[in-house]
Amino acid sequence: MAPLLPDDVTPDPTRMLAAWIDEARATSQPQPTAMALATAAADGRPSARMVFVRGWGPDGLDWLTDSASRKAREAVARPDAAGLFYWAGLGRQVRVEGPVRLLPDDAVAAYFARRRPETRLAARAWRQGERLGSRADLHRRIATARAQDDPGGVPDGWIGQRLEPRAIEFWQEDPDGLHDRLLAVRGASGWVVERLAP
Template sequence: MTIDPFQLFDSWFAEARASEPNDSNAMTLATVDAGGQPSARMVLLKGHGPDGFVFYTNRGSRKAGDLLASPRAALLFHWKSLRRQIRIEGPVVQVTDAESDAYFASRSRDSQLGAWASEQSRPLDARATFERRYEEARTRFEGGEVPRPPHWGGYRVAPSAIEFWQDREHRLHERRLFQRDGESWSEGLLYP
């Protein structure tokens, strides 16, 4: 009987939250640009479920440009303390404005102001320029709520494949691959 890969993810993620010293929700996000040039960076998982895995970013960033050109991505969770990793691949869609608004409202005020101040991934002449822009945002929204910037929001990776990798002695690792098959999942093993 095939286990639901999301139940297995939840189990492994709960163990990672209990054992990883920092950012158990950190994941590598790999994208490609219009010319096929790959790029990878760390982002934080901010939501997940059967519909996918969610992260948030500036929609003017390089990763957002890559996703606009090629709306597919790969994610990688690596939990060194558990000697485990999970790889996820699939198409990417933007989350709704309501989802982005709700998550943005949960962020610290300083993080909200930083989203207004940053032109993420663009060249910066000096740190002082960013700090000045941050202070301008702080002044602009002083005494009130900080709304979500129109250039900031979330993305959902809807998995077509999820691989669970468990370290074993002598590099005899265990690899379980789940592949979406319509509305269900098929499960198989891979050689280490």
């Protein structure tokens, strides 16, 4: 793979990020749009989990989740987060940091329209993070939801959130250990890109 140069990343590193996600999909990397998302509680304690990024572009990285979930509540109360992609087959990692915003209802509806019916069913059957007595509860909840009409649209309580990149760090593996690490930070007059030691 060709070394990574600052000119590849400028003037808009979000394009490079989108190109890397597109390349991960085009080369059939496992779960190419899966991103580890780190949020922090009010007391600063961090937590992380995976989300599927549904949209990526100059405005940021979008995911869907339940507003009752820990990640959603933390990102609303303290709207700063970090995202991480790793594509082992490409030897690439990307870190993204920035503020988190709520997506408008029409954008959430458009993402939901593309989801498989089973995932819509689960979203209607329970609130993410609810305490359950047993696995049988899951079956009961699904059966109840299936027996009810699906009103369509966005299941109650589901929201979309967007991580707006303030900093993006691209890491690309080199077989001799001379890994490329380029940090792009958004400033008042555009993005500034620096090379960091790996």
